[in-house]
Amino acid sequence: MKKGHRPSAPASGRPRLWGKHAVTAALANPERTIRHVWGTRDAxxxxxxxxxxxxxxxxxxDLGRLVPNDAPHQGIVIEVDPLEDIWLGDLLEQGRDDRRPLLVLDQVTDPHNVGAMLRSAAAFDALGIVTQDRHSPPESGTVARAASGALEFVPWVRVVNLARxxxxxxxxxxxxxxxxxxAKKTLAETLGQTRPCLVMGAEGEGMRQNTEAHCDELAKLPISPRIESLNVSNAAAIALYAAQVRG
Known part of the structure; x- marks a missing residue:
């Protein structure tokens, strides 16, 4: 690129990913179509x-102009096609014979939080995550960077109606x-030998009433009374860990 030249905006519907972990994972994903690569000589x-x-x-x-707010691109930016949709029924069929937890997010819209939860889902071997399509962030470089590569292999299902x-x-x-x-019970008291689906609400607002009504049980994390609550992505990581190590 010539110095001072501002690249054109990304094509409609095509996210740009940046950073070594996100880009390397995308390049290694056979399901991901790469449309363009920009990078420094070394990268x-x-x-x-x-x-x-x-x-x-x-x-x-020049790379800084390809990403929002000069995000930390680490010398590499790629433009990609969004991944193919995953159907909930297909994901549930994949997990039919195991006890891996499923993570459901009720109107968690912050891309940093969703990316962090994808990363935790990968770390603790979750079956996947489920979000409502109108109230969750799209694929983006911000989600991909926070996910540290997990966007490429953790199944992410988007549904129209979360209650259904x-x-x-x-x-x-x-x-x-x-x-x-x-909740009155702790998560440890409710997990038992179940196949858990962990439902997390938006930070601040929490789960909507209709979402709570579609849960079998409510649970809390036993945090100190000195702290009112945890960031939703931190809470999800702890909940997924608890599901992983239960007896």
Missing amino acids: LAALDLPPVVPITRAEVA ALDEIGEAGFWRIGLTGT
């Missing part, structure tokens, strides 16, 4: 790039546990 030399993908060598300042999705999840044999600070 490009360190990657195994598909020969058919257009590649533009760029300076650090919870009905389907319950019919598939999952015990739907809604996390809320007002």
Whole structure:
């Protein structure tokens, strides 16, 4: 790129990903279509790039114009097609014979939080995450960077109606546990030997009443009274860990 040239906006519907972990994971994902790569000389030399993908060598300042608010791109930016939709029924079928937890997010819209929860879902071997399509962030570089590569391999299902999705999840044999600070039981007391579906509400507002009504049980994390609540992504990580290590 010539110095001072501002790249054109991304094509409609195509997210841009940046940072070494997010880009490396996308390049390694056979389900991901890469449309363009921009990078510094050193960053490009360190990657195994598909020969058919257009590649533009760029300076650090030029890359900063490709990402929002000069995000930490680490010398590499790619433009990609969004991943194919995953159907809830297919995901539930995949997890039919195991006890891996499923994570459901009720109107969690912050892309940093969703990305962090994708990362935790990968770390603790969750079956996947489920969000409502109108009240969750789209695929983006922010989600991908916070997920540290997990966006490429943790199944992310988007549904139209979360209540109906919870009905389907319950019919598939999952015990739907809604996390809320007002619950009487702790998460450890509710997990038992269930196939847990952990339901998390938006930070601040928590779960909507209709979402709570579609849970089998409500539970809380036993945090100190000196702290009112946890960030939703931190709470999700703790809940997924608890589901992983239960007896």
